[in-house]
Amino acid sequence: MKINLKVQxxxxxxxxxxxxxxxxxxxLKKSPEDNKANEELTKLLKKxxxxxxxxxxxxxxxxxxxxEVK
Structure with missing residues (x-):
């Protein structure tokens, strides 16, 4: 399943x-520096x-x- 996101x-x-x-x-709480926001995003979406x-x-x-969520 593919999902469109608008991330803040x-x-x-x-x-x-x-x-x-x-x-x-x-x-998200984290800033986008050093991929921190993307890491937080994937953890949150998995949950x-x-x-x-x-x-x-x-x-x-x-x-x-x-x-993409599988």
């Missing part, structure tokens, strides 16, 4: 909001979807990302 790093909270069927807005295989397939350095 350094927001002071961790929250996932479903916008529509395959789009989510994600708020949210209860899946072990979550991969960023597009947008590693962007706030708009496409994620």
């Amino acid at each position: 790093p350094k927001s002071g909270r961790q929250e996932i909001i479903r916008v529509d069927e395959d789009s989510y807005k994600v708020f 949210y979807f209860n899946e072990k295989n979550v991969k960023i397939i597009k947008g590693l350095t962007s706030r708009n990302k496409i994620i």
